[in-house]
Amino acid sequence: MREYIPVLNRTKLFAGVGEAEISAMLVCLQAKQYSYKKGEYVFRQGEYLNNITVLVEGGLHVQSDDYWGNRSIINVITIGEMFGEAYAAPGSGALLNDVVAVEDSTVIFFDVRRILTVCSSACKFHSLVVQNLFFAISEKNRMLVQKLGHMAKRSTREKLISYLSEESKRQSSPTFTIPFNRQQLADFLSVDRSAMSNELCKMRDEGLLIFEKNKFTLL
Amino acid sequence: MREYIPVLNRTKLFAGVGEAEISAMLVCLQAKQYSYKKGEYVFRQGEYLNNITVLVEGGLHVQSDDYWGNRSIINVITIGEMFGEAYAAPGSGALLNDVVAVEDSTVIFFDVRRILTVCSSACKFHSLVVQNLFFAISEKNRMLVQKLGHMAKRSTREKLISYLSEESKRQSSPTFTIPFNRQQLADFLSVDRSAMSNELCKMRDEGLLIFEKNKFTLL
DNA sequence: ATAATTCGGTTGTTTTTACAACAGAAATGA
DNA sequence: TCATTTCTGTTGTAAAAACAACCGAATTAT
Numbered sequence: 008m009r010e011y012i013p014v015l016n017r018t019k020l021f022a023g024v025g026e027a028e029i030s031a032m033l034v035c036l037q038a039k040q041y042s043y044k045k046g047e048y049v050f051r052q053g054e055y056l057n058n059i060t061v062l063v064e065g066g067l068h069v070q071s072d073d074y075w076g077n078r079s080i081i082n083v084i085t086i087g088e089m090f091g092e093a094y095a096a097p098g099s100g101a102l103l104n105d106v107v108a109v110e111d112s113t114v115i116f117f118d119v120r121r122i123l124t125v126c127s128s129a130c131k132f133h134s135l136v137v138q139n140l141f142f143a144i145s146e147k148n149r150m151l152v153q154k155l156g157h158m159a160k161r162s163t164r165e166k167l168i169s170y171l172s173e174e175s176k177r178q179s180s181p182t183f184t185i186p187f188n189r190q191q192l193a194d195f196l197s198v199d200r201s202a203m204s205n206e207l208c209k210m211r212d213e214g215l216l217i218f219e220k221n222k223f224t225l226l
Numbered sequence: 227m228r229e230y231i232p233v234l235n236r237t238k239l240f241a242g243v244g245e246a247e248i249s250a251m252l253v254c255l256q257a258k259q260y261s262y263k264k265g266e267y268v269f270r271q272g273e274y275l276n277n278i279t280v281l282v283e284g285g286l287h288v289q290s291d292d293y294w295g296n297r298s299i300i301n302v303i304t305i306g307e308m309f310g311e312a313y314a315a316p317g318s319g320a321l322l323n324d325v326v327a328v329e330d331s332t333v334i335f336f337d338v339r340r341i342l343t344v345c346s347s348a349c350k351f352h353s354l355v356v357q358n359l360f361f362a363i364s365e366k367n368r369m370l371v372q373k374l375g376h377m378a379k380r381s382t383r384e385k386l387i388s389y390l391s392e393e394s395k396r397q398s399s400p401t402f403t404i405p406f407n408r409q410q411l412a413d414f415l416s417v418d419r420s421a422m423s424n425e426l427c428k429m430r431d432e433g434l435l436i437f438e439k440n441k442f443t444l445l
Numbered sequence: 446a447t448a449a450t451t452c453g454g455t456t457g458t459t460t461t462t463a464c465a466a467c468a469g470a471a472a473t474g475a
Numbered sequence: 476t477c478a479t480t481t482c483t484g485t486t487g488t489a490a491a492a493a494c495a496a497c498c499g500a501a502t503t504a505t
Contacts (some may be wrong), residue, residue, distance in 0.1 A: 420483090
């Protein structure tokens with residue numbers, strides 16, 4: 008687990024905490040490390056969480072499948088990001104989504120109660136970490152609102168433009184890659200893949216953008 | 227402002243803080259009170275916030291209007307709830323939505339930096355309030371994910387069922403009222419009002435539910 | 446290297462939604 | 476009280492999306 012301390016050091020959760028302190032906190036917060044093969048579930052809808060988790064290797068999707076097999080991708084977790092933090096509060100209820108490894112992944116679990124309860128001993132970073140938690144979840148909150156903005160658009164084209172524009176802005180470049188293949192992008196925007204593919208090609212033919220695989224350029 | 231201390235006392239932000247301490251914190255956190263007539267804007271898209279705010283009277287909608295006049299209602303703020311907390315972190319960027327009074331409303335502003343910076347003097351409740359902030363924003367986060375769940379549904383009918391079921395569950399009764407008229411519900415679910423109205427009546431005729439104004443019963 | 450699977454694009458059909466326009470009922474205001 | 480505005484439901488039409496089925500290319504596995 009120590010090998011991942013440099014990764015943890017760069018996370019929002021441990022911002023302002025040095026490597027030495029993180030090392031101490033791994034013990035104090037009862038950190039545990041698990042690995043998952045591509046396709047395996049880290050959590051399933053309906054579970055109750057007692058951990059905040061940080062992804063230190065690989066990639067995850069937060070998603071849910073309905074009865075008819077329609078999948079909805081809520082969020083993408085990349086290295087250094089947290090998940091499950093919205094379920095840290097007592098009485099948060101069951102997890103609303105599945106969390107799935109989209110590539111071989113490694114995750115570190117931290118005991119929630121130990122983060123929230125200030126212990127008497129060595130680690131005096133709890134209150135900083137709680138503030139970090141707050142900032143991190145704020146950012147996630149804003150991201151969810153942006154996603155709502157995409158999904159609120161009435162047509163597939165508008166959804167695509169809304170999402171791709173934001174991604175271009177976020178990556179500060181008209182050319183950028185997205186973390187999805189076509190089916191995943193459709194699941195992320197909650198539209199039909201073939202219809203979306205069709206719309207993307209129309210937009211390309213109209214000179215709005217070009218793309219190759221998951222690399223897009225807005226014109 | 228003191229008249230609202232009992233209201234503040236029941237909020238998630240001040241959970242575990244007594245009325246006397248809240249009274250002290252009103253000074254310490256430089257609380258300011260503002261009132262808005264129905265229809266007035268509390269905040270506008272693009273503004274930068276330096277305050278966390280609590281609604282103590284009336285009702286607010288967090289919404290945004292696009293260029294063509296399509297409105298999207300992101301969230302409803304009821305008495306005792308906070309808003310703007312996702313913009314408390316430094317570098318959060320500009321507000322993504324408008325916040326509008328849907329009835330005559332009163333709001334109390336708290337200086338964000340004073341909440342996040344532990345002051346040396348009297349108020350030793352900062353760290354508790356930061357934890358409360360974290361819990362409150364967690365709840366909002368889960369709510370946004372639920373809303374994403376409604377909006378991810380492909381048809382108007384499914385969106386309605388998803389939303390109404392959740393509302394029924396939340397209010398622990400098959401009969402419940404919603405905080406929207408028809409146009410607002412359509413804006414909340416991002417569908418056309420007349421199409422939605424039509425679908426609602428079909429569902430009623432099929433015996434799935436009954437309704438009168440904003441009071442619904444699932445059968 | 447070859448077979449099998451996944452992925453992305455295309456097309457035609459069916460279903461659904463958006464849009465527009467209107468009318469009666471209800472609520473609001475003068 | 477009466478006039479005005481808002482709200483809800485209804486209908487028909489046009490536009491868009493979902494769905495299904497298919498194909499070739501690319502990727503992955505054996």
